[in-house]
Amino acid sequence: MKSIKASAPATVANVSCGFDIFGFAVEAPADEVIVTLTDKPGVTITKIIGDDGRLPLEASKNTCGVAVLEFLKAVNSKYGAEIILYKNLPLGSGMGSSAASSAAALVAINELHGNPLTREQLLPFAMESERIACGSAHADNVAPSLLGGFVLIRGYAPLDVATIPTPANLFCTLVHPHLELKTEDSRRVLKPTIPIKDAITQWGNIAGMVVGLMKPDYGLIQRSLNDVVAEPIRSVLIPGFYTIKEEAIKAGALGCGISGSGPTIFALSTERTIAQTVGEAMQKQFDLLQLKSDVFVSKINGEGAMILKG
Template identity: 60%
Template sequence: MKKVTAFAPATVANVSCGFDILGFAVEEMGDKVTVSLADEPGVRVVRIEGDGGRLPYEVDKNTCGVALKAFLAAIDYKGGLEVELYKGLPLGSGMGSSAASSVAALEAANQLLGNPLDKKALLPFAMKAEGVACGAEHADNVAPSLLGGFVLIRSYHPLDVTKLHVPKGLYCALVHPHLELNTADSRSVLRQQVPLKDAITQSGNIAGLVAGLYQEDMGLISRSLQDVIAEPSRSVLIPGFDEIKSAIKEVGALGVGISGSGPTTFILAPSREVAERASEICQEVFDKIGLEVDLYVSAVNTKGTYVINKA
């Protein structure tokens, strides 16, 4: 093989109560990256498409480049790689755009070089790229994009990540308004101290959500999709959020939350039909606001990143 192309899916991070520790992957939407062997040592980004000319080609500023440099250093590879990035996700969308790029690059490079590491071992390199993209090496986007499904980050020091059960029939709707919300700005509005009563409530909701996933208890999942820490500060930055939150349960949706740092909103539903009806309600809300939105309905992607072409 001289080159490999991989796909990595979009993700929903935080999942309401799981700030920085929970995330899940979605289907179809994502980024593609082609990694090729090169004569010149090191990593070079040679093509970027779909970004409107905004992403940097400098290796130390590009998430693909940062992740691959760390990966090559870890396996002590002295050769060269060239990277082509094809963006399928909008920037600053709250759908794990930077994570999908770095994860696809790592999957392609790992396959190209003979799979020296398993998938989970690639996670720290993708986290380094997240540090460059948004100022924090969090894993709740990169882990589900890499591994698929729902993922829990139990600990960052040491890193301890595990996949969770995905109930049959669980769907999500993603509502992406046509505006950009910078992750660093969205993190800056968060409280630095949390009252004890809020910490207790949040802990109960996290435990309830995990239990609901394993028990396939949609009612428990619904009751647990409550965020008392990040959402109150962040929701004011997202037009239509309160209206959507009050309207979607009328059609049987389980709950609504902010995807990552926003502005995308996610809705969990017990079926595709409910997810589609919830997305229609969201369209009505944004039509009244006068803001264009993109709507996506998807099952939870349990596959994660994968190779789509080898040559």
């Protein structure tokens, strides 16, 4: 039976002010899958490479398996699927690791069926896989991983997703310390309510971010990269966060914040060289804390998940 190889990129969710509604894709790292159609119904994950044996092989407990199962059921497929997952994203990193696996598997299985569904129509299946991963069917990682670009999740009932144009010379720095934070733990520390004063500040920053990206207005982007809801609480889970943030801005970043639920930290800059300098400054602070870290610098990835040749 036919096989397809696909990849899907890491993502930055929340983007400071946009808790659960903003997310964008980066160029690297990315998860890869090989999906093969089978005559036998159901989904089998035959191998996972790069997870040190930590992820379940049982399809109903693995994000890429759940996503493909949901797809096959929705299109009433007569086929089953076998999946090999190349896990290039670190687990519990705040870079949309579970989303990348499911997004890659979905574009592969959709391709194998002749692409009966659009990328937007694949989103609910990826969201169901997020429910398995962290207990919440949110879309701020899976949407940019599937669609590419900078994505706004306007609402969930019904699902309403829009892609926001971004400046060509906007660069992201991701610094991932070798720590793991489970999304459900990072969500658990958040308060169920916020003061109206903080809500107004957050709404203004969200609107400012959208306008800043579309004009583009880098000063407005810079002023809008401010989170008064999640970051003040989650920052305590990341060693040296505010010092690292301060050093990133000193090095020329427009702004800096927690990527998703952390511990990865992101920064946005107007030039690649600045983004690289920012990454060095941030990594130096982790070094001082005796924490190893990885640095990734890229533009906003406008393509998202893709079919790979060979």
